[in-house]
Amino acid sequence: MLETLHSEAGAAFATISHADLHSDRRPSISVVRKQSILFVTSEIADYIKAGGLGEVSAALPRALRHSYDVRILIPGYRQVLSQIGAVEEIARLPASFGIPECGLGRGTTKDGLTVYVLLCPELYERDGSPYVDSFGQDWSDNDIRFARLGLAAADIACGNGDPLWQADLLHLNDWPSGLAAAYLAWRGQHIPTILTIHNLAYQGLFERDRLPSLGIPDAAFHINGVEFYGKLSFLKAGIFYASHITTVSSTYAQEITRPEFGCGLDGLLRTRARQGRLDGIINGIDPSWDPSKDPYLVSRFSAENFRGKRANANTVRKSFGLALSNGPLFAVVSRLVHQKGVDLAISAAETIVSQGGQIAVIGQGEARFEAELQALARRHQGSVGVRIGYDEGDARRMYAGSDFLLMPSRFEPCGLSQMYAQRFGSLPIAHRTGGLADTIEDGVNGFLFGEPCLHRFTDAIKRGLDAFRSRPRLSAMRRAAMKRPHGWDSSASKYKEVYERACQTAAWA
Template sequence: MVTQVLQVTAELFPLLKTGGLADVAGALPAALQAQGAALRLLLPGFPAIRQALQRETPVGPLGYPWGEGRATLLRGSLPGFDGIPAYVIEAPELYDRPGNPYHDEGHIPYADNHRRFALLGLAAARLAEGLDPDWRPDVVHAHDWHAGLAPAQVAASRQRRRTQARSVFTIHNLAYQGTFGAGVFNELGLPPHFWAVEGVEFYGQVSFMKAGLQFADAITTVSPTYAHEIQGAEQGCGLDGLLRSRSQSLHGILNGVDGAVWNPATDAYLAQTYDAANPAGKAACKAALQKAHGLAQDPTAPLFAIVSRLTEQKGLPLVVDALQDLLDGGGQLIVLGAGDARLDAAFNHAAARHPLQVAHRTGMDERLAHRIFAGADIVLVPSRFEPCGLTQLYGLAYGALPLVHRVGGLADTVVDCTLEDMASKHATGFVFDGFHTDAYRRALRRAFALWQQPDAWAQVRDTGMRQRFGWDAAARRYLDVFRNLHVG
């Protein structure tokens, strides 16, 4: 029997992306279809999504649970997702705004985000109830806090005997929880008894993340190690008790990489394509990157890279604290990202003082990101915590050895350059324990030491480039979770 799955998400690569959520949401549907599931997508009508929708037809109205007014649910198709129908919520007053999906151009969260994303969860439940007479899902798969009310709304619909659908909630980052004041609860369209410790209440506030964790029939997160870590107080973000109580329903499924998008052998953004068997093109990519960003065109200088949101979570204060070590060792650094003003200023200051060794580009640029991974020798991912991380996976694919903190998905995907792992040809990067500058510095020194051994460096790079983190295995795991929900 084919499992009918509705994927509920706020972002979707390549149409709308602020982080790794979009990459996952963009790649997983096709992988699930290849494994035998039948997928449909549900997204808010943000401008980039709304403008891309083709062959649209109205499905039905969605009343606003907070008062007068209503949206329209549209069905159509999105470019790049042929054969996977998409539902889009048409509500310009909620979604047609500048900035990104969550905040305005001044990086201030929209005051009505609780309404904007409550409607997303409500639309998922209405589809589970049969709003579209031609299709209804067996499983509603909700991604991150923005879709956290979908499992709650589906559970409410089951209590009212309006659906038999089940729900799965995927945690992409537990630290972002979608919390709002208690006064908004009456605007969400949930049953009154859902306002409880065993419901959506979280220390006197409404938590969309907790709603997903509490009411989903199964919970997944994006790496096995992170699934373990979030059941402890240090990384549980106040929800570790709930997660421990649901441990039998919690699954760690490692994210994959879309080989059609991230492949140095076919990447049209690169100065020269290459692969593990013929890596010579990587040198041309490095030279082109150095030239384009004013760095010294020195093939002997190890080029370090950061492609990331500039936040403390990503461990970037460690990089700033030890930046002089990197420069004194003869390294170069290129940074692509935006976020914390202090980190942004620190990298700008370094670039101004050392223009031949440091380059900083603010914001996110998909084409430049590809070129950086291709041109870099080492990608820095020293995160304090990291649910999965895609940056290190892109680095491996492009022959940029990851330097990572042993946490979450980083621990699951990078093998340290120990003597034994070098000898067995399992080593793929540099891993440090303990989130402090001294531990990071030691890993940095090991990277420089290996750089001085070109044959050993080439061996580790070759091992990394031959790793396979495709979506097939992940899709099979997700499908197992869906099919074990006893739908019906």
């Protein structure tokens, strides 16, 4: 498979031996082709983003493009089509079962990354996010919408998409693309597939009676297949049929094999771990997170000179209605949901305010948390400021201006916010779980606490306040946080190792 040649221009290059250069005979030319990777995702930060998957989908393919011919497949949401520019339809993908026909379009990002777009207005050209409508309700046809994505990925891997390109390996992401691995298996195709789990809690669950419309064989509705407690699980399908599973931190890879974090899939994941088919690879953050260059900041700074943090802090205070202060500024940049420990942050606010601290919050999520935070801000005017929603500039200035980031997540597969905060010299105060445990060194570049409860959380906050009162220690911790490696190079190298193992496994199948 790795030696299969495709005719796409630019995919190959010629090499001439040293001996040939010094002889009269015609040089022998060997063709070396980059392995072809199709990165299948339901969101990408270039065009549409609902969470961390969008950031990873934008950054990881770019980190891999020097080693692979990596291309992206994404549904043709309205937001994608309005931003990507010219899209050439290169194929029609036929209807199958209850999955409608669609066009396969090809476009490019501004920096030349090839993006395949599924052109199916009836499924994708809607207001709302990739997964929910403008009222926050799941689209009723999400099973068809993302089965279409999985089936298209399988078609492209089998050579039925772009006539000039074929994938050697599929890199699938979360439940929306999980069925791709299953469709290949049901066709008897041994094309290697990697499934990355970004958050095991989201599984893509649907009723059993949807099987015929999705082209899922009855025999696959089994514990050794797609069945999950009487329902169809797209994520389980991906885990069961993929060649290899990755998740987004080494600690989370261990956690999801235990019942308390496994979301009912811990047994299957323990099996994959025993087989050597489960790896944890921490995410990186893209190079734009650089406080010395960030255009959103009112004053730029670096690990060698972070005096500019104060100007950003004052801007945040003014923007969020906080009083000017020399005390510590705490930030919350988060989805406002139970997983993120928002209730713990609300309860800990009294401790922070009583110690002269201030809190700025940006995010949206569950209505009860939004209301509780707004009530908290009214009780502590000048000390707590809340903005429901999200703005990139505000968020970046909050990371840059704050002294601490509150991140008491009950579980956190990887987390990006703590890395953004560290890069901008804000010390995360976080629960010791998942990627938080892998990226924060307690007392060195942030603070960790064990049990996700108010007592442990406030203890960690008090340790942060102690550090704030000791300027030499605070400066040393900020510097350590800013200098921690945050990029994608190490992670990309580990993905390359996984790709090679998956290809070997598929070759033996």
